[in-house]
Amino acid sequence: MPLFNQSIRRKIVGIALGLIVLMLVTSILSMVMSSKVGILLDELTNRYIPAYGHLARANVRSLERALALRRMVMTRMQSPTDEEAYAARLHEFEVTDRRIEEEAEGARKLINAIIDDPRTPSDNAALARIEIRIETAVTDLRRDLDQDRATLLKQVDAKQMAEARATLEHIDGVRDQFNQKIDAIRTDMLAQVFFSTSQVIGHQRQAIIVSGIVTLLAAIVGFVFALLVSSGITRPVRLLLAGTREVEAGRFDKTIAVSTQDEIGELAAAFNRMIEQLRHNERIRETFGRYIDPKVVQGLIDRPEVAIDGERRVMTIMFCDMSGFTSMSEGMTPRGLVKVMNHYFTVMSGPIRSNRGIIDKYIGDAIMAYWGPPFIEENEQALLAGLSAIDMAEQVPALQKQLPDLLGIRAMPAPCDLRIGIATGEVLTGSIGSELMMSFTVMGDAVNLASRLEAANKVYGTRILIAQATAEAIGAKLELREIDRLAVVGQSAPQAIFEVMSRAGALTAAQQDLRKHYAEGLAAYRACRFDDARVAFNAALESSPGDGPARTLLARIAEFEARPPAADWDGAWRMDSK
Template sequence: MPLFNQSIRRKIVGIALGLIVLMLVTSILSMVMSSQVGVLLDELTNRYIPAYGDLARANIRSLERSVALRRMVMMKMQEAPDEEAYAARLKEFEEADRKIEAETSDARSHINAIIDDSRTPSDNAALARIDTRIETAVTELRQGMNEAHAKLLKQIDAKQMPEARGTLEHLDALRDQFNQRVDGIRGDMLKQVYASTSTVVGQQRKAIIISGIVTILAAVVGFAFALLVSSGITRPVRLLLAGTREVEAGRFDRPITVSTQDEIGELAAAFNRMVEQLRHNERIRETFGRYIDPKVVQGLIDRPEVAIDGQRRVMTIMFCDMSGFTSMSEGMTPRGLVKVMNHYFTVMSGPIRNHRGVIDKYIGDAIMAYWGPPFIEEDEPALLACFAAIDMADQVPALQKQLPDLLGIRAMPAPCDLRIGIATGEVLTGSIGSELMMSFTVMGDAVNLASRLEAVNKTYGTRILISQASADAIGSSCELREIDRLAVAGQSAPQAIFEVMSKAHGLSVPQQSLRTHYAEGLAAYRARRFDEARAAFNTALEAVPGDGPSRTLLGRIAQFEANPPDANWDGAWRLEQK
């Protein structure tokens, strides 16, 4: 509709103008009707009621005229007539006569004004009859009274008192007859007053009703008009809000409908373009998320300065490797090998992601991951890394059963297992590489140590080895066993290394016995009490047959018995190979 294709400013101005027009129409109609009622009220106040009052005063003047006449007669009937008093009474008589004429004339003037006014509804025929009756009554009164009055004066002057009394009675009869006519005219005039009053009241009630109806209609029309126009504004706003919530929820596949051509329509079109760009960016992010950990992608987007400047942070590094991979891969086709490795990486990457770790890269059959700020809190990296390692180790039995099915063989040519090394320390984080290609990674001694610990598992026959710093950070949240004091290749100072056996309170009775006797044997081994150490390690093997660290240290004891260590031996073992 053209109405909804206007700008918001024009819509709002249109609503305001429409309401103003409705208000003006209502006001003009009220003014017209009020003016009509005012005309009727003016006629009632200034014509009907004054006319009726004039007729009532004419009655009074008639009585005053009669009283004055009687007083005149009384002044003449005295033995010594009082001419001065008679003249005064005569003057009163004549004044009353003139007032009767004036009152009736004023009443007729008001009545004729009513008849002549075409603006007001009135019973002009009835008013004309009243006018005629007034004229007739006054004329007849004038004629009869003048004759009787002249006759009365002659009789009084002639001292004909009996005849004067008869003439006076005749004058009283004429007066009564006049008053009766005037009373009848007044009654009819009062009816006209009542009729005019009813008309005024009716017109006023009609004006109120019509004004109320028009006001309600104006309000309804104005509300409907405002609702229609405002809905044209608010509906696209609601659609835009709903679209925004969809985007906030991460759903970019629902563009909003552009239903107007105003500013909101332009905003909706821009919003759709933004959603399309977000959808495109999300596809890019999902695509790169297969090659770069999503946390790194998001972190680089939110804080690009981290990648540019680089930072030193304390992080926990994990290296994970599949044992027996080389022998297993020799007899596989390339497609089968890729299939096995993809499944292996999928299974082992799950616990890392579930515990908020960042997968840095896949190196052959190895996985490098790390935990630390800004991706997680500073006190969580080591614990989360160990929890992830325990879950990864728990996946090994199921993985060993799945691999033959993936390869289409009955049994694996060589057993596969897992080796994990974890170290905590200060590393450099940032984008490392050349001008042609960069990689957001971590570098430092902790990275090297984690890689060495992963390889050391092969020496001790363990799955998960962690550094001293990682063990200190974990505390009692995991069940640990100190394995040895070791100086890996590239390090001069030895440090304790620990095996992660389970989560807290997760050891079985044989495992608890193993840890206890192994700790006794390790203490005797470092004190060069090799016989005592051998007995303790054998007891540990009785608790858990095949325990790799116990067998490894028993082998060292045999070597030391043949070639005893130097006098300054500190009980640590040094690996010269990486």
Template sequence: MPIFNQSIRRKIVGIALGLIVLMLVTSILSMVMSSKVGVLLDELTNRYIPAYGHLARANIRSLERALALRRLVMTKMQSPSDEEAYTARLHEFEEVDRKIEEEAEGARSLINAIIDDPRTPSDNATLARIETRIETAVTELRRDLNEDHAKLLKQVDARQMDDARATLEHLDVLRDQFNLKIDAIRADMLKQVFFSTSQVIGHQRQAIIISGIVTLLAAIVGFAFALLVSSGITRPVRLLLAGAREVEAGRFDKSITVSTQDEIGELAAAFNRMIEQLRHNERIRETFGRYIDPKVVQGLIDRPEVTIDGQRRVMTIMFCDMSGFTAMSEGMTPRGLVKVMNHYFTVMSGPIRNNRGVIDKYIGDAIMSYWGPPFVEADEQAVLACLSAIDMADQVPMLQKQLPDLLGIRAMPVPCDLRIGIATGEVLTGSIGSELMMSFTVMGDAVNLASRLEAVNKVYGTRILISPATAEAIGSLLELREIDRLAVVGQSAPQPIFEVMGRAGALTAAQDSLRQHYAAGLTAYRARRFDDARTAFNAALESAPGDGPSQAMLDRIAQFGTSPPDAGWDGAWRMDHK
């Protein structure tokens, strides 16, 4: 069967095997040549250079020997004679004398090892001559020196100083002759070191060139083979890519036609089936996207099991209500009311969507929305909810100007404003309802608390109140003010509630002063120091005239003047109505 009619799997495996074989050939060749370079380098490092070092040290030893001999003679010539010192000098002289032969023998051993190693292309004839010359030089030196040493010692013992001096001069001549011979040998040995170095460099360069050529050939062969095999794949893949780009752009009206006998044909059929399913899903999204938040629609399509079974998650819930809606709706026609409410919901829904919130439902003039996994990360849900509330509050002045123009009147019957409550806690998420109709929503204490906090704004004259769990999750990312410790309807234990004043670092000097005076008043209030609390709350009103919480606390303190709290009062306020 021709290779181009094989499956893609076999084509790819064939290409991979061919490249692996070429890679193995290249690797083996590189290892063989690198091994040869390693042998040459090892010989240069461990034989040639150390042998040259032995010869160089032999010269030094000869000078040390001459120095030791003079010290020996000087010790012998001292008066009175110190035999112990003389013996020590004699021992030192013999030790240095012996080292000359040891260095020469070390050099000869290394040279012979080079000659005996058949793996390296050394100049064995020249090396053999060098080894012979070393042996001859040492032998002649030893033969000439032994006689003169004995003569010198006798002359020193007999105090024949002139004769001893002549003998020392003759020994110096012999030493110089020996050093000249060793220098000549060293020069020849250095040539061999350079020869070995050139061999290493040459083989290394040869290994690099050959490896490069083989690698290049392997790359060319592999590329040519891959190009031939892939030529039958690229065209249908391009068609698939073009179809995928159409889908990415949101166009699901085109199918692709690919006629091949391999997996590409199967992929084309599967791609066409996928496009059909995407068309179906898009119709669902378009239909339900106007009635349910698109994020929820996507979740219902992607993970239906989660929406059916339900899950417990920590989420942040927001309730937003329009103040004065009842009074405003009484003076409007149904058409005008619908027009106002649609515009109101459009303006207030924008910040929620922009901060990745999910709008759960519209309840009369109220908006219920939530933040949390899987739509946003758990550690950012509270901040996003509060940022949405701030953005919604920022829309109020513009909305107050737009509504009269929208209705064609000079002014609204009653001013409109917002009340927002936000709470964070564990809720049940899932599809709730009957067998006939269901709604994907959230249920739990956090939902009830958010609804209660929205209503509590009426008591304190605030816009945005949040629960302590929400405040804790926000930390220092926003500017908050503790308003009171409150037990809303349905709760037995009071908990602190907070007002969102603005983004971090955005407070004016007056707002910062308001927060400080209010905090001082709240502390005095809870400690039953109502006079101090009244002073602090009045100071807060001076910083921000019309501050609702400060006025509410002053009214409460005035009420305590006629009906003081009981002895077990804990500084908290309990709501007895919604």
């Protein structure tokens, strides 16, 4: 109905005009009360809430200012300095610097407007204290930051990086103090908003009582009409309060039905827009959870300094690659290849996550993952990585059967299998990248070694190879077999490498014989007793025909018999390719 789309003042005036004969005096009183409600609602909508919004944005502006300052410093630290870029960063910093005061000044103006308005029963003393606190907070911030900024620029120009870093930390502390002051002010301001809302509700209820008296005098029709109008006023307010409580509880799925076009309707519409934005932000967070491991996100939230400064930690790194991928991809359509790779990554990522590993990235058909603090304890990481590798290898037979069915073909163009390399060592963890995009990852010799061990599986005909440090950390918790002493590309000192055969106590009799004969052959091989080594490796092949490491070392023995190794040979093999 058109009447319900009018302002609150016009609604009440409409009732008074309709019943002018019976309630002339009462209508005047109702008009005054409805005007008071309109004033209170106008003050709540156009002063209290915007003032609170300015204070909230002041926090955001302080963070933007800190970010702009860091960008300006980073630009200045480049060698040689790009003066044009530095000038742009300086301008950006000055703009964000002014915005803090602009937001604070906007809040103060609105608060002073509330205090100066004699028509509303606001707590002027409390508002005056809030206004003074805002001015004091901004003044203190400006005084401290101007001094620190000048000091920082001098330190950066003088390449005094340690002092500059300390000054930046002090600036961050000043910013945090400012944000704490603003947070406290916002809390007090929110109490004033709730007080103003209660005043609106109180005056609305008074208007309802007056309308009730009018309806008694105006008989049944007037009473029903007034009841409908008053219900149209109070229901949106109650819905708004209920919706506010839902948001306070962290639930963003409830919107308010906008049934009027008055001030309350506008407030309800603004509330609904806010809810939609909150839902959108939540969807973004859930979406990015598929691209960034939630444990990494939570770890960075708990310790944000790790992302900025980086840390050195002992971690276990895994590289997993699909053998035969190149030949397989050549005979497949792009859609089929994407379907196969998505299924392969899904199957192989499960054991990593179930064993508390962090998937760092997918590189073509390879998976890079890591285990280590702060996500798990240091003494667990090697074992969990080994268990993940065993679980992944156990998925291969089922995967080989699933892929043809997935593509609707009788057989895959090429057989697929796994090659896994695992290494443990000290790495650097932190956010690596550019200003446009960053990635929380690990870097170091252990990462390179794990990648090289994954490739070494192709040489030895194995699935899972681990470094010596990883084997020492696992101990007897898994069944291991020493394969060789190997120096991969990029390393001069050789180290023992091991194959993960199974879980502890799960070896078959044939596997036990294989490990025993292979160990005897390996000892003879390193001692240059090649005849004894050949006998032992052949015995290993009798226990497990097709054993890759035994075949590989038998081939080397044949080469050494034609071209014997040097007298000082240390029994190690050096890879000359990645």
